[in-house]
Structure formats: C-alpha cells, structure tokens
Amino acid sequence: MSEVEAPARPAARAPGLALLGGLLAPLALLALASLALGARDVPPGDVLATLLGDAPDRTTENIIWSARVPRTLLALATGAALGLAGGLMQALTRNPLADPGLLGVSAGASFAIVLASGVLGIGAVTGYLWFAFAGALVATVGVYLLSSAGRAGLTPVKLALAGVAVTALLSSFTSAIMLTEPESLNRYRFWAAGSLADTGGGELLRVLPFLVLGAVLTLASAPALNSLALGEDLARALGRRTRLIRLAGVTAVTLLTGASVALIGPVVFVGLIVPHAVRVLAQRLGLGPDQRWLLPACALLAPCLLLAADIAGRLVARPVEIQAGVLVAVVGGPFFIFLVRRQRLTEV
Amino acid sequence: MLTYRLTRPPVSGVLRPRDLAVCCALAVAVLLAFCLGIAHGDVPLPLTDVLAALTGSGDAGTLLVVREFRMPRALAGLLVGIAFGVSGAIFQTMTRNPLASPDMIGITQGAGAAVVAGLVLGWGGGLGTQALGLLGALGTALLVYALAWRRGTTGYRIVLVGVGVAWICTSVTDYLTARGRFVEAQAAVGWLVGNLNGRSWSQLTPLVWALAVLLPTALLLSRLTRTLQLGDEVATALGTPVQRLRLALLVTGVGLVAFGTAVAGPVAFVALAAPQIAQRLVGAACPPLVASGLTGALVVLGADLAAREAIPGVELPVGVVTGAFGAPFLLWLLMRAARA
Numbered sequence: 001m002s003e004v005e006a007p008a009r010p011a012a013r014a015p016g017l018a019l020l021g022g023l024l025a026p027l028a029l030l031a032l033a034s035l036a037l038g039a040r041d042v043p044p045g046d047v048l049a050t051l052l053g054d055a056p057d058r059t060t061e062n063i064i065w066s067a068r069v070p071r072t073l074l075a076l077a078t079g080a081a082l083g084l085a086g087g088l089m090q091a092l093t094r095n096p097l098a099d100p101g102l103l104g105v106s107a108g109a110s111f112a113i114v115l116a117s118g119v120l121g122i123g124a125v126t127g128y129l130w131f132a133f134a135g136a137l138v139a140t141v142g143v144y145l146l147s148s149a150g151r152a153g154l155t156p157v158k159l160a161l162a163g164v165a166v167t168a169l170l171s172s173f174t175s176a177i178m179l180t181e182p183e184s185l186n187r188y189r190f191w192a193a194g195s196l197a198d199t200g201g202g203e204l205l206r207v208l209p210f211l212v213l214g215a216v217l218t219l220a221s222a223p224a225l226n227s228l229a230l231g232e233d234l235a236r237a238l239g240r241r242t243r244l245i246r247l248a249g250v251t252a253v254t255l256l257t258g259a260s261v262a263l264i265g266p267v268v269f270v271g272l273i274v275p276h277a278v279r280v281l282a283q284r285l286g287l288g289p290d291q292r293w294l295l296p297a298c299a300l301l302a303p304c305l306l307l308a309a310d311i312a313g314r315l316v317a318r319p320v321e322i323q324a325g326v327l328v329a330v331v332g333g334p335f336f337i338f339l340v341r342r343q344r345l346t347e348v
Numbered sequence: 349m350l351t352y353r354l355t356r357p358p359v360s361g362v363l364r365p366r367d368l369a370v371c372c373a374l375a376v377a378v379l380l381a382f383c384l385g386i387a388h389g390d391v392p393l394p395l396t397d398v399l400a401a402l403t404g405s406g407d408a409g410t411l412l413v414v415r416e417f418r419m420p421r422a423l424a425g426l427l428v429g430i431a432f433g434v435s436g437a438i439f440q441t442m443t444r445n446p447l448a449s450p451d452m453i454g455i456t457q458g459a460g461a462a463v464v465a466g467l468v469l470g471w472g473g474g475l476g477t478q479a480l481g482l483l484g485a486l487g488t489a490l491l492v493y494a495l496a497w498r499r500g501t502t503g504y505r506i507v508l509v510g511v512g513v514a515w516i517c518t519s520v521t522d523y524l525t526a527r528g529r530f531v532e533a534q535a536a537v538g539w540l541v542g543n544l545n546g547r548s549w550s551q552l553t554p555l556v557w558a559l560a561v562l563l564p565t566a567l568l569l570s571r572l573t574r575t576l577q578l579g580d581e582v583a584t585a586l587g588t589p590v591q592r593l594r595l596a597l598l599v600t601g602v603g604l605v606a607f608g609t610a611v612a613g614p615v616a617f618v619a620l621a622a623p624q625i626a627q628r629l630v631g632a633a634c635p636p637l638v639a640s641g642l643t644g645a646l647v648v649l650g651a652d653l654a655a656r657e658a659i660p661g662v663e664l665p666v667g668v669v670t671g672a673f674g675a676p677f678l679l680w681l682l683m684r685a686a687r688a
Binding site for chain 2: 095096097098146147149150151157158160161162164165166168169170171172173175176178179180182185186189190192193194269272273276322323325326327328329330332333334336337340341
C-alpha cells in the first residue's frame, strides 16, 4: 500500500502544524489556570514553584499535589479521550449528529450504575468505575453485533440507528429501576450531572491503559478514515478493508468513551461539538478534511473546553461547585450555535 | 414494487398497494390496542362490551367506566402517539437525517427544562406541568429557528443549532435535578419519563384541537416535501418555495410534538423510532406520514398496555416501556433490511 499512497504534501503540513500549535498554547494556559484557581487561589508563580518541587508552604503543596494536579490530569485525559472519540464517531458514521455516546456507551454506563446501586446494593464509589465501564463495553458490543447482523452488513445508518435503539432500551430499564428504587435515583442524579471533583487520581490510573489503547487505535486509523470519507465503494477500491476499519473504530470509541464516562459521568457533549469547531478552524487555516490532523486537533481542543468548564464551575458560585458536565453544555452550547451560525459548516 | 399511477388532471397521484396494506394493518392493530387499553383495568371488561360502549350502547355502568375513566387515557395514548409519529416523520424528511427527531433537536428538552424548573424552583407557579411543557417546547423551537436563521435556514443548520440547544436544556435539567430536594427530583424524573396515568378529558382538549389543525396541514405539505429530499438547490429549481415550506413544516412538527408533550411528557423514542419503523414496513425511501402516525400510536398504546402488565401491582409510566417495546422492533427491522 505504501508505495501507492502519496506522501503528505509539505504544503498541507504547515497549516496542520499551525493548527496543533495554536491549540497547544491555550491548553497549557488553561491547565495552569486549573492548577491555580479554585476555592483557594494560588498565584501562578507558586504553582510553578510547587510543580518544580520548591513549594512556598505545606498547604499550597497539599492543594496542588493532592487535589489540583489529579483533577487537571483527569480533565486532560478524559477531555482528550472524548474529543478523539467524537471526531472518530462522526467520521465513522458520517453523521454530524453523532456524539461519542451514540453507540450506547452512556446508556450502558448509566444502566450499570443504577443497577449496581439500586438492585445489587453496592455503595462504594470505586465499585462504580468498573460497573460503568463494563456497562459501556457490553452496550457497545451489543450495538456493534446488532448493526452488523443481517444481509446488508454494517452501514453508518444502521450503526447510528442501532445505537439509538439500544440506548432507548437501556434508558427504559434505567428509568424503571430509578422509579422503583429511590436510592439508585439519588446516586444517578449526581453522577449524571458530570463532575470532575469526586474522582481521584487512582481511578484515572486504573483506566489509563484503556485510554491509551483507544487513542493509539484512533490515531492509527486516521489515514483509513480519509479513504472511508470517499464512500464505502471507493475506500474498498483503494484497498481499504472497510470492515476492519469500522471494527477498530468502534473498539476505540468504546474504550475512550467508556473509560471517560465511567470516570466523570456522561459529558459526551464535548465530543459532539469539538470536531465541528476543529473542522471550522482547519478550514480557516486552509487545511482540508484530513483526519491525520483533525483527530489530534480534537484531542487538544476538547480538554480545553472541559478544563474551562471545570474552572468556571469552581469560580461561578464559590465556594459551591457547579458540575463541569453542566457548564460544558451551558458554555459550549452557545459557542457551538455561534459556530453553526457563522460558518458554512463543512458537512461530514 | 407494484405501483399504480393516476394521471387524470386535476387528480393525479401514485397508489402503492403495499402502502395501503401496511396502513390498513396498522390501523387494525391500533384499534385493537386502543380497545384492549380500555378493556384493561381493575375490573376487566370483555372486548365486546368495550366495542358496544364505544358505539354508544351497553349498560350505564359500563358506559360510565369507559367514557369517563378509561377513554381519556387510551385516547391520550392514541393521539400522543400519532402526534409524535407524524412529527418525527416531518423532521426526518425535512432534514434528511434519521437521527433528527424532535427529541434530538431541543424541543422535548426545552419542555423538560421548563417543567423541571417549575417543579424545583417553583417558577411559573400555578401554571402546571401541562402549560409549562407547552410553553417550554414552543419557546425552544422559536429560539432554535431564530438562531438558525441567517439569510434563510437550512435543514442542516436547524438540526445542529437544535442539538446545541438540546444539550444546554438537558444539562440545566440535570443540574436542577441534582440540586433539588429528593422529592422534587423524583417528581422531575416521573414527568421526564412520559406518563399517561390519570389523564382527564380537559387535559386532552388542547391536543385534539391542535391535531385537527396540524394533521391536515402535514398531509397537505407532504406532497411538497418530496422535492426537499433532493436538496435545497434542486428543490428551488423545481419551483418549491424552500424557505416558506421549511417554516411551515417546522411549525407543524413543533406544534404536534409540543401539544403531545404537554399531555404525556416526553415519551421517549416514539418520534424517532416510529417513522423509521414505518419506513421499513412500507419499503419507502423516506418516512411515510400516515404510516408513521399509526406506528407511533401503536407503539404508545402497546407500551402503555405492557407498562400496566409488566410488574403486578405497579403502574409503570408509559415512557419507561416505549424504549423496551419499540427498540427490539426497530432492531429486528434493521437486521433484516437488505439495504439501509
């Protein structure tokens, strides 16, 4: 294959690098702000000093290392995962409405959490992580199998509709349990709002391998996704094994989204809007719809949004925190609408 | 596929026997589900008595039970199902996207946010969930259309703006549910699921009037919408007034779903699934209007029956079951389709 593929033209490399570089700067700033701001502000100089091992006092060291660093890393990791998953999902289904939760990931995780707290009576927070992750995995595998069954095989429309159908099915059971088991409703309503505050660094470490695997799979399938954008038949004519691409893509989305949703709740809106924003940015820079640049850009822009929402959530109603999941939509929603209005959006 | 073309001006049209057969079969099934819904209750009635009472004969006791206690619920299921099914078909045709149901583009979520705000914050006190739901749905639809307007709209832009608005409303709802007291959260979830329990005639009146106006409008418009399937440019070239048509479709679809939601809450999945199921039953290229309405009614009525039977002694809200009832059917149709 390699001798047929044209190498990336130098002309396309410059805007691509500009895109990634341009996103890296705000990400670094937001990460610093996330370390500095909160119920008790720490000056940026002290933050840097603490990170370099020269903390001004014990309290600052404690705040930075045990609270802010894990939380910021969590936002970076899950944000990048949701961004990648969103970009991948829209490329796979070729539907601009596809979010990373489309394959039943959020619904599977929600169902598992409600089941664990309501029916099985599990109370420990650490238990939920694996329940939610397992629920997400099982739901997506189900969606994939159901949508690839039948004579027509797997098509984008079938994948999307099967995802919606399984989501509806699971949501039915979720609400049935919630309405009959009050304890599970109580647990669910706080998880569903989507918070970064209740998850520690240990949980992030536990699912990190899955996140890394998902990210590698996503980035590796980028060239193949470019061919897939030309349509099923052309992609096959170009020598792509479309079935394999889809399988890899679905696996990656499941790992990325499943782990993120298990960690911070169903904050999938990030994955919906970020790819749209990235496409607009890329177009501005004169970059075509090349997934090799778009997907990494999604992984950089999405954590920006999540960090911004989390920081805003800490500051808006100090000392009370508003969940990041709520603010992502409240801040990201208008931004998304602004994008949609301004630009002739590139259709997926 | 077998079709008959009638071309004798001023009457012209296409008659597909399969359409007709599917619609007849659906209508019979809907009627059966409707009667079963009335027959079911603390005192089960034989189907023959139900039919007799519906036509106005039978003894006074049965007439009272059927007309005053059981009819409103069954009728609510029927009308809400039709409203959601037709509205879903309109949106999916207009946007050429099977995911673009009113549940996706913010109308339902707007109603939900308004009602939950009423329950948790006590806003619009005295208005009640029905009026709040209606106001929320219509207000959100207006907002979506206004935001999507930029020298005209496109189906694509309406859908994307709608999704943005939907997510804002959902997270406001989630926040309010998490913030509110537990009882309020419970009431909120109860409404958000979609419910037909304890409906009365007075609650149904607005929906009946809305359907009387909006259903004929939808049928009239459906002749014009076929060209929209070809894309805005082609449709304009063929003489379709694209912008005005889209506004008319939007008003009709939103009206249907807003009045339906006001009566039963956002019964999940019906508006999305019914047109897709109907399309596959009929074997059409886009969701057929009449069959979608009938399928919607069948899903809601069937789900309501199942909801009352599922757990003995507990009346589950209908919205809990529509997913469990409609999803396997849609999945089965998806699997046996030769082409998507």
